Amino acid sequence: MTANAQSGSSSSPSPYYLKGSHLNVRLNGVIGWLARHGVSLMGSAELSVRGRKSGQMQRIPVNPHTYKDAQYIVSARGHSQWVRNMRVAGTGELRVGRKVRTFTATEVPDTEQKTAILRSYLEKWGWEVNQYFKGITAKSTDEELTAAAQDHPVFLITIEK
Numbered sequence: 001m002t003a004n005a006q007s008g009s010s011s012s013p014s015p016y017y018l019k020g021s022h023l024n025v026r027l028n029g030v031i032g033w034l035a036r037h038g039v040s041l042m043g044s045a046e047l048s049v050r051g052r053k054s055g056q057m058q059r060i061p062v063n064p065h066t067y068k069d070a071q072y073i074v075s076a077r078g079h080s081q082w083v084r085n086m087r088v089a090g091t092g093e094l095r096v097g098r099k100v101r102t103f104t105a106t107e108v109p110d111t112e113q114k115t116a117i118l119r120s121y122l123e124k125w126g127w128e129v130n131q132y133f134k135g136i137t138a139k140s141t142d143e144e145l146t147a148a149a150q151d152h153p154v155f156l157i158t159i160e161k
Contacts, residue, residue: 015079016151018132031061038097045094047073051081052088063128064094064157067120072108074121075153076129083153094157103157110149117154118145 020028035046047062060082065072075083086092086105094101108114122130122138130137136148 017078017080020077028061032059035061035096040096045096047082047092047094049082049085049092050089052085057093058082058085062094063121063125065117065121065124067117071103071157071159072117072121073105073155073157074118074125076125076132078132078151079153086155092157102160104160105155105157108154108156110146112142112146114149114154115142115145118149118152121154 031041031044032046034041035044042063044061044063046059048057048059050056051058058081060080062073065074073086087107090106091102091104094103108117119138119140122133122136126138133148133152136144140148
């Protein structure tokens with residue numbers, strides 16, 4: 001896998017994004033299909049967010065993460081298309097089978113809170129996502145996690161009643 005440089009400006013460095021391998025893309029397709037049909041693997045769900053250019057709903061499997069009684073979505077691969085779409089839309093849906101939860105999303109700034117959320121996320125999901133964190137794990141120092149935080153957007157999601 002190689003880093004896929006995507007940037008809206010040639011004067012600033014490209015935000016981190018690690019494109020999935022062919023196998024990862026196929027596996028995500030299977031996990032998304034399972035979630036659409038009611039099978040959640042360890043809490044996975046299918047995220048739907050409106051495309052900022054197409055206006056069409058884009059779907060991707062995610063691992064919603066609970067930290068201190070709040071729910072978050074973390075982009076392990078970095079500044080992906082779903083992240084860019086979420087920043088514009090500010091809302092989305094999580095689906096497991098027929099259960100669809102509509103939510104609003106607020107991006108978490110690069111603070112101590114985000115560092116703690118990332119550590120907790122890596123404790124639960126590190127076995128699956130460590131490869132996208134460039135050597136950072138749940139056991140990394142606060143300084144290392146803080147440095148990596150800018151590469152991994154985190155959204156607080158608030159489920160609508």
